[in-house]
Amino acid sequence: MKKILTMVLVLMVSTSFLATATIRRVGFTGSSTAVDGLDYTTFQAAHDASINGDTIQLYPSTQSSGSTFSGGINKRLYIVGPGYFVNGYNMPGSGIINNALQALPGAISSANFTLGIGSAGTIFAGINGLGLTTSNILDSLNNVA
Numbered sequence: 001m002k003k004i005l006t007m008v009l010v011l012m013v014s015t016s017f018l019a020t021a022t023i024r025r026v027g028f029t030g031s032s033t034a035v036d037g038l039d040y041t042t043f044q045a046a047h048d049a050s051i052n053g054d055t056i057q058l059y060p061s062t063q064s065s066g067s068t069f070s071g072g073i074n075k076r077l078y079i080v081g082p083g084y085f086v087n088g089y090n091m092p093g094s095g096i097i098n099n100a101l102q103a104l105p106g107a108i109s110s111a112n113f114t115l116g117i118g119s120a121g122t123i124f125a126g127i128n129g130l131g132l133t134t135s136n137i138l139d140s141l142n143n144v145a
Contacts (some may be wrong), residue, residue, distance in 0.1 A: 024050060027059035027067050043067070043113075044071035052076040058127065059072060066109030081108055081127035126143040 024046040025039050040046035046056050049067035053076040073079075112131040115122065124130055 015122075021053045021055060022036065022050070023055045025057045025059060026059075026069065027061060029059065029061075042071070043069040047071055047075065047077070049095060050075055050077055054078070058082070058111065060106030060108050064107040065097060066107035068109055068112045070113065072114045072116055073122055074116040076119065076121040078123045078125070079113075079127070080125045081111065081124040082106075 023038070026041070026043050026046045028034075028039050037049070040049070043056065043058070050056065052075050054075075058079065058081045059067065060067050060082045078103065108129065110129060110131065111127050112133075114133045114135050117134045124132075
């Protein structure tokens with residue numbers, strides 16, 4: 001009985017940590033006005049407002065130059081873009097492959113981040129042309145293309 005009670009308590013505490021994650025948007029150009037604490041104009045501002053476990057969504061630009069994002073990361077975050085292979089080479093001017101399904105037209109022309117101490121466990125998803133550098137990090141036994 002004591003083991004079950006301990007297990008339930010551990011599960012409740014660990015679940016409460018997951019429920020506190022915040023989603024922050026960078027480059028969102030929806031029809032609504034910017035929401036303080038949710039919408040940011042730069043990646044670094046969204047990063048600085050985040051805590052470990054938060055999600056940062058990177059939005060593409062419909063401008064001919066596309067969106068560019070850069071900054072240093074020293075927190076464990078989930079950073080997500082609009083999806084891989086959204087248009088031909090995810091470059092401005094390329095034809096959109098899945099036009100009927102494309103909710104976010106536009107492109108991210110570059111996304112370059114420096115991973116620092118504290119960024120272990122950061123996940124990147126849906127970002128084409130992602131560039132990563134490290135600062136004070138040992139990268140070993142990995143296959144990074």
